[in-house]
Amino acid sequence: MTDLFTTASGHLRARHRAEWRFRWLGRLAIVFSLGFLLIMLFSITSLGKGALSRAEIQLSIDLSAASSLEDVNFQKAVRSALFATFPEVTDRSDKRALLKLLSSDSGYELARMVEENPALLGQETTLWFTASDDIDMYEKGAIDANLPENRRRLKDTTLGWVRTLESRNALRSVFNTAFFTSGDSREPELAGIFSALVGSILSLIVCFALSFPLGIMAALSLEEFSKKSRWSDFIEVNINNLAAVPSIVFGLLGMAIILNVFGLPRSSPLVGGMVLALMTLPTIIIASRAALRSVPPSIREAALGMGATRVQTTFHHVLPLAMPGMLTGAIVGMARALGETAPLIMIGMVAFIVDVPQGFTDAATSLPVQIFLWADSPERAFLEKTSAAILVLLGLLIVMNIAAVVLRKKFERRY
Amino acid sequence: MSKEPIITTRNVDVFYGDKQALNGVTLDVPRNKVTSLIGPSGCGKSTFLRSINRMNDLVDICRVEGEIMVEGKNIYDKDVDVVALRAHIGMVFQKPNPFPKSIFENVIYGPKIHGMIKSKSDAEEIVETSLRRAGLWKEVADRLQEPGTSLSGGQQQRLCIARAIAVKPSIILMDEPASALDPIATAVIEELIDELRQNYTIIIVTHSMQQAARVSQRTAFFHMGDLVESGATKELFTSPRDERTQNYISGRIG
Amino acid sequence: MAQREISLTGRKRPLETLLKLTLNLASVLAIFVTLGIVLSMVFEAWKFFQMVSVTEFLFGLEWSPQTAIRADQVGSSGSFGAVPLIAGTLLISSIAMVVAAPIGLISAIYLSEYASARVRAWVKPLLEMLAGIPSVVYGFFAALVVAPFIRMSGGQFGLEVASESALAAGLVMGVMIIPLISSLSDDVLNAVPSSLREASLGLGATQAETIKKVIVPAAIPGIAGSFLLAASAAIGETMIVVMAAGLAANLTANPLEAVTTVTAQIVALLTGDQEFDSAKTLSAFALGLLLFATTLILNIIAMRIVNKYREQYD
Numbered sequence: 001m002t003d004l005f006t007t008a009s010g011h012l013r014a015r016h017r018a019e020w021r022f023r024w025l026g027r028l029a030i031v032f033s034l035g036f037l038l039i040m041l042f043s044i045t046s047l048g049k050g051a052l053s054r055a056e057i058q059l060s061i062d063l064s065a066a067s068s069l070e071d072v073n074f075q076k077a078v079r080s081a082l083f084a085t086f087p088e089v090t091d092r093s094d095k096r097a098l099l100k101l102l103s104s105d106s107g108y109e110l111a112r113m114v115e116e117n118p119a120l121l122g123q124e125t126t127l128w129f130t131a132s133d134d135i136d137m138y139e140k141g142a143i144d145a146n147l148p149e150n151r152r153r154l155k156d157t158t159l160g161w162v163r164t165l166e167s168r169n170a171l172r173s174v175f176n177t178a179f180f181t182s183g184d185s186r187e188p189e190l191a192g193i194f195s196a197l198v199g200s201i202l203s204l205i206v207c208f209a210l211s212f213p214l215g216i217m218a219a220l221s222l223e224e225f226s227k228k229s230r231w232s233d234f235i236e237v238n239i240n241n242l243a244a245v246p247s248i249v250f251g252l253l254g255m256a257i258i259l260n261v262f263g264l265p266r267s268s269p270l271v272g273g274m275v276l277a278l279m280t281l282p283t284i285i286i287a288s289r290a291a292l293r294s295v296p297p298s299i300r301e302a303a304l305g306m307g308a309t310r311v312q313t314t315f316h317h318v319l320p321l322a323m324p325g326m327l328t329g330a331i332v333g334m335a336r337a338l339g340e341t342a343p344l345i346m347i348g349m350v351a352f353i354v355d356v357p358q359g360f361t362d363a364a365t366s367l368p369v370q371i372f373l374w375a376d377s378p379e380r381a382f383l384e385k386t387s388a389a390i391l392v393l394l395g396l397l398i399v400m401n402i403a404a405v406v407l408r409k410k411f412e413r414r415y
Numbered sequence: 416m417s418k419e420p421i422i423t424t425r426n427v428d429v430f431y432g433d434k435q436a437l438n439g440v441t442l443d444v445p446r447n448k449v450t451s452l453i454g455p456s457g458c459g460k461s462t463f464l465r466s467i468n469r470m471n472d473l474v475d476i477c478r479v480e481g482e483i484m485v486e487g488k489n490i491y492d493k494d495v496d497v498v499a500l501r502a503h504i505g506m507v508f509q510k511p512n513p514f515p516k517s518i519f520e521n522v523i524y525g526p527k528i529h530g531m532i533k534s535k536s537d538a539e540e541i542v543e544t545s546l547r548r549a550g551l552w553k554e555v556a557d558r559l560q561e562p563g564t565s566l567s568g569g570q571q572q573r574l575c576i577a578r579a580i581a582v583k584p585s586i587i588l589m590d591e592p593a594s595a596l597d598p599i600a601t602a603v604i605e606e607l608i609d610e611l612r613q614n615y616t617i618i619i620v621t622h623s624m625q626q627a628a629r630v631s632q633r634t635a636f637f638h639m640g641d642l643v644e645s646g647a648t649k650e651l652f653t654s655p656r657d658e659r660t661q662n663y664i665s666g667r668i669g
Numbered sequence: 670m671a672q673r674e675i676s677l678t679g680r681k682r683p684l685e686t687l688l689k690l691t692l693n694l695a696s697v698l699a700i701f702v703t704l705g706i707v708l709s710m711v712f713e714a715w716k717f718f719q720m721v722s723v724t725e726f727l728f729g730l731e732w733s734p735q736t737a738i739r740a741d742q743v744g745s746s747g748s749f750g751a752v753p754l755i756a757g758t759l760l761i762s763s764i765a766m767v768v769a770a771p772i773g774l775i776s777a778i779y780l781s782e783y784a785s786a787r788v789r790a791w792v793k794p795l796l797e798m799l800a801g802i803p804s805v806v807y808g809f810f811a812a813l814v815v816a817p818f819i820r821m822s823g824g825q826f827g828l829e830v831a832s833e834s835a836l837a838a839g840l841v842m843g844v845m846i847i848p849l850i851s852s853l854s855d856d857v858l859n860a861v862p863s864s865l866r867e868a869s870l871g872l873g874a875t876q877a878e879t880i881k882k883v884i885v886p887a888a889i890p891g892i893a894g895s896f897l898l899a900a901s902a903a904i905g906e907t908m909i910v911v912m913a914a915g916l917a918a919n920l921t922a923n924p925l926e927a928v929t930t931v932t933a934q935i936v937a938l939l940t941g942d943q944e945f946d947s948a949k950t951l952s953a954f955a956l957g958l959l960l961f962a963t964t965l966i967l968n969i970i971a972m973r974i975v976n977k978y979r980e981q982y983d
Binding site for chain 3: 376
Binding site: 475498499508512525575579582 | 785786862864865867868869870871872873874875878882883886887
């Protein structure tokens with residue numbers, strides 16, 4: 001009888017195998033999701049880190065003939081400096097190819113440098129200029145020089161020049177500040193996320209300013225000042241449904257009503273923020289109601305028992321206690337709004353924005369929309385810009401979510 | 416059938432994390448008798464019951480030391496299969512907990528998973544015998560396809576007993592099986608327990624001394640994690656040896 | 670000290686009344702937003718249906734919207750049969766659900782029934798991160814990595830895979846909605862009373878048997894609700910399909926071909942040059958109405974089911 005409770009029968013063994021398989025199925029499911037997350041983050045990070053640096057070419061610029069800014073044709077100065085570096089290049093088409101070593105913007109670059117440092121006028125100096133995206137890509141190893149010439153973007157002659165520059169130490173890689181300080185550009189080596197970031201921030205300000213107070217007010221009305229009735233049930237169903245409406249529908253609403261009926265400026269952070277506010281509102285209402293519900297009734301009873309009115313009780317005692325929870329909900333809602341793309345496309349925030357928007361009614365774009373736009377560009381160099389912009393976006397989202405968690409932890413149940 | 420006790424425990428300690436819930440319990444449980452475990456709440460009687468079919472394994476922080484021998488085998492040995500063990504030792508819980516399935520499905524659940532059913536007639540036979548033994552057959556014979564949850568509380572508890580019997584265990588553990596029931600349903604259950612004793616060894620945890628006196632032949636009194644004393648029910652209630660038992664049955668503690 | 674005079678008759682507080690009124694107005698805003706959505710879509714869609722009949726829109730098999738060349742030519746400006754879009758949407762959403770439903774449910778089961786508290790504390794937020802990543806990121810990843818990968822693997826087996834296949838978009842979308850299913854199902858599984866778990870284990874069932882035969886059947890309504898909510902999210906998802914599924918209105922059930930969806934077409938119709946009140950522009954609102962109505966119905970059914978389920982075990 002000693003094997004009474006041991007795994008004796010084949011049937012029992014089969015059942016234990018099934019148990020084991022099921023358990024591993026569960027692990028596998030989780031590994032699949034987390035593995036996907038890991039691969040996605042890894043591939044985007046490895047692509048995006050390239051955007052942090054850019055290649056520069058050193059040229060010796062001769063401004064000895066100039067005494068004031070007006071005297072100089074900067075474009076020409078850079079060109080002739082480049083031609084002087086490679087005196088052996090004489091053919092017209094080769095010269096044109098040579099110019100493609102530099103970013104098309106290098107004339108302005110020189111102008112800016114001279115503007116900042118007028119001492120450069122009247123002398124000959126060596127200066128660094130942003131290289132074109134193809135050179136940049138080659139420097140980062142994204143272009144394989146071993147491929148046959150007709151299958152790569154850099155021709156043999158160009159490669160020769162690059163190698164000459166390298167041997168003269170006239171090619172270097174620097175931290176790409178421009179990525180964080182400039183707006184969009186058709187040239188990938190000049191494109192940055194700053195204007196998109198400002199657009200996102202302006203939209204979020206509008207979104208928060210509208211949805212947070214309105215959300216709290218609606219939550220107060222539903223939790224503290226209304227009895228459960230068919231009407232309040234109806235409102236509740238409405239709010240829950242709005243939380244699950246596809247975001248693109250809010251874009252259509254914004255287009256049809258905010259743009260076409262109210263005539264507010266298209267592509268502006270004002271309209272973008274309004275659409276995002278409508279989207280975030282249900283989230284904030286739901287979170288705020290939960291926060292109000294977690295305030296113990298004893299606090300309300302204590303205040304009401306002292307003879308405070310319902311309004312006084314709510315605003316003096318309940319609301320301050322519920323505020324951290326509401327703020328947490330608002331941050332989570334803002335984080336979602338920050339990542340939202342489709343509704344902003346609908347209201348025209350897909351414009352090509354070089355300049356930083358100065359106000360709420362200027363044409364602007366947003367970080368996720370900028371990602372969408374860049375993702376569509378054919379140049380290899382935009383790929384790393386897109387990835388880097390995604391990393392910035394994810395970084396911001398992580399910061400916001402951590403803030404929400406910290407806030408929740410800090411104010412958890414003091415009473 | 417042997418006269419030897421079916422369960423013997425030696426120095427059983429049970430810990431929940433750092434807290435010790437049972438201190439060295441040593442008890443013999445005789446075959447085909449009803450043994451009741453009594454004592455004030457928190458005394459460890461339920462913990463002891465749940466160590467016998469290793470339901471305590473479900474609690475992560477729970478640790479059992481000492482020896483619990485069932486049919487001469489230490490059930491905490493490495494080679495013991497809890498699934499096989501629990502098929503041998505049925506359990507009935509405090510609150511009736513039928514599955515949200517039909518009455519038929521409830522009873523057949525255990526036999527099905529243990530591969531005891533070869534044909535449809537097997538299934539029907541097991542369901543009928545189990546329900547008959549649980550004294551429920553007459554009440555539900557014509558509505559076996561109705562959900563088990565549609566029965567009254569007392570009927571639900573008898574359904575749970577039928578469900579436990581269907582697996583053909585030799586021991587049935589009952590954790591305050593009548594505490595959620597009204598007096599009439601309780602009386603039916605108590606009668607049933609008395610009948611079941613012919614075929615099964617029953618250990619019942621109860622908070623009611625009257626119930627212990629009515630249904631059991633042996634009684635063990637627990638107090639603050641100690642097994643204070645155990646013996647024939649009549650003796651324990653009429654001439655307790657320990658002062659704590661005396662105090663408890665006279666209503667001074669508990 | 671003078672005693673404060675207390676009157677027991679009510680004092681009028683006009684400010685408080687005003688305040689309450691304002692608060693109530695804010696709560697009614699939700700209804701206004703819904704109303705605004707419905708009215709604006711119905712209004713624009715109405716204009717569209719003056720040009721294209723409802724039957725043509727709902728049952729037409731060809732979708733090729735064009736801007737009218739002359740102003741008097743509106744009625745004949747391309748064809749507006751939405752069936753290929755609806756079919757494409759359903760194809761991609763189905764692929765997404767085929768990925769997300771089993772993985773989400775099994776993850777939820779593992780987390781609620783097997784995982785230790787420590788594993789749970791780590792894995793749950795990580796899984797939820799999947800839902801927090803903006804869909805534009807998924808779209809980028811789908812177009813950049815997943816689609817070429819599927820095309821390449823298909824090529825290994827001699828399969829012709831479109832560079833913007835429904836499979837790539839559906840797969841990535843599926844991963845995105847896994848946390849929707851897993852976190853809601855997790856709640857639902859945790860709500861199953863532990864007495865049922867004990868009853869089954871007490872009968873000698875293994876944990877897997879208990880889960881498959883008792884816990885999951887008892888939680889089916891809630892799980893179904895989570896599936897419906899996830900399906901609704903998949904149908905309404907825009908960026909992944911815009912970036913990875915393309916605009917080719919093919920009527921096909923082959924996941925390796927390119928299809929387009931309702932949401933992708935809305936974006937395509939309303940970006941770039943548009944003349945207002947052309948059938949092309951207005952059709953976007955008809956599509957929007959269709960999308961809104963579908964997701965609304967799914968959401969309402971899902972919430973009903975979940976609420977009923979919660980009441981059952983409260």
